Amino acid sequence: MSTSQDSLPTKTAQQMSMDGDEPPSKYIINNNYTDKFGPLETSPPFAQVPIIDIGCFLSSSKQYGQQIELAKLRSALTTWGCFQAVNHGLSGSYLDNIRQVIKQFFELPLEEKRNYFRETGSVEGYGNDMTYSENQVQDWCDRLFLRILPEDQRKLRFWPKNPLNLRETIDEYTKNIKSISVVIFKAMAKSLDLEEDCFSKHFTEERDVLQGRFILYPPCATPDQVFGLKAHSDRSGITLLLQDPGVEGLQVLNDGKWYMVPVIHDAIFVNLGDQMQIMSNGIFKSPVHRVVTNREKGRISVAMFTEPEAEKEIGPVDALVDERRPRVYKTVKDYAAFNHECFQKGVVALDAVKL
Numbered sequence: 001m002s003t004s005q006d007s008l009p010t011k012t013a014q015q016m017s018m019d020g021d022e023p024p025s026k027y028i029i030n031n032n033y034t035d036k037f038g039p040l041e042t043s044p045p046f047a048q049v050p051i052i053d054i055g056c057f058l059s060s061s062k063q064y065g066q067q068i069e070l071a072k073l074r075s076a077l078t079t080w081g082c083f084q085a086v087n088h089g090l091s092g093s094y095l096d097n098i099r100q101v102i103k104q105f106f107e108l109p110l111e112e113k114r115n116y117f118r119e120t121g122s123v124e125g126y127g128n129d130m131t132y133s134e135n136q137v138q139d140w141c142d143r144l145f146l147r148i149l150p151e152d153q154r155k156l157r158f159w160p161k162n163p164l165n166l167r168e169t170i171d172e173y174t175k176n177i178k179s180i181s182v183v184i185f186k187a188m189a190k191s192l193d194l195e196e197d198c199f200s201k202h203f204t205e206e207r208d209v210l211q212g213r214f215i216l217y218p219p220c221a222t223p224d225q226v227f228g229l230k231a232h233s234d235r236s237g238i239t240l241l242l243q244d245p246g247v248e249g250l251q252v253l254n255d256g257k258w259y260m261v262p263v264i265h266d267a268i269f270v271n272l273g274d275q276m277q278i279m280s281n282g283i284f285k286s287p288v289h290r291v292v293t294n295r296e297k298g299r300i301s302v303a304m305f306t307e308p309e310a311e312k313e314i315g316p317v318d319a320l321v322d323e324r325r326p327r328v329y330k331t332v333k334d335y336a337a338f339n340h341e342c343f344q345k346g347v348v349a350l351d352a353v354k355l
């Protein structure tokens, strides 16, 4: 994989924002991006993304309430590919504390954050996204990217020592996210009348992967010319996202139109990744989404991505393949790396694994 184009920013987005700099030309969007997914709109209509009470999935009995919620889940995932999870068991103050710790990290002086800078040609650590080609438009964000699980693959040199409780906070949040994702994977299976563990067994076991992306989108002088994060779909199984309670910015594409995802203070925004679209044989959607910036307020978000162990084979679940719905996707292995390679070549990974 050629990464010779990759470099760290000479100045982080946060630093430019603090200095009142206008975004440099390599951040300014061009037709290559807007032709494919439509123009940048800073305030499209709000997405009526379903709000799902995931607490009711915890009980194993099939009560009436659970059936209603499962039907809502199925409808959410076949149309939007995402939903707002409430009643997940984590309190608002607990979630605020996580956001606070991440905010404190970004507030550290650059000299200190520099200790955690990623290396060129590799995603893990603090900095910007990797650059694959000269024409790649940069995103107006800084982020800390960590491979959190399996635990023995952690590169602790990228884990900030400051704030003092950051490691512990991420560790605890990881355990919570892992349990919540088991509940969601099982509910997704039930909503399609499948064996309860048919998805969860690929994403939530001991050696499965969890990556965390902790992001700051600083205020931007020209929000109508710059993306916080360019349009993409996630390569995960599912992604669990904590939004900044004070600032919107995340947008989701539905039926060719962009919508702004509303912020619900204590909710966890869940979107499916490509690997769930593959496993569900295209029944569930992995939505294309992007982030826009604004002039006044910085935005923090915390994204946790569940992925299978690289060696696991992922393909459409047998029970979802029949004459009426022939197999749409090939069986894949190490889709994360494949997705990366496609991104580099400008190919949509999901299209490349179609039969």
Ligand SMILES: O=C(O)CCC(=O)C(=O)O
Pocket: 213, 215, 229, 234, 241, 243, 249, 250, 289, 291, 301, 302, 303
């Ligand atoms: O920051 C957000 O709201 C979305 C982040 C995201 O889509 C990603 O990291 O893949």
Ligand SMILES: [Fe+2]
Pocket: 232, 233, 234, 239, 289
């Ligand atoms: Fe994403």
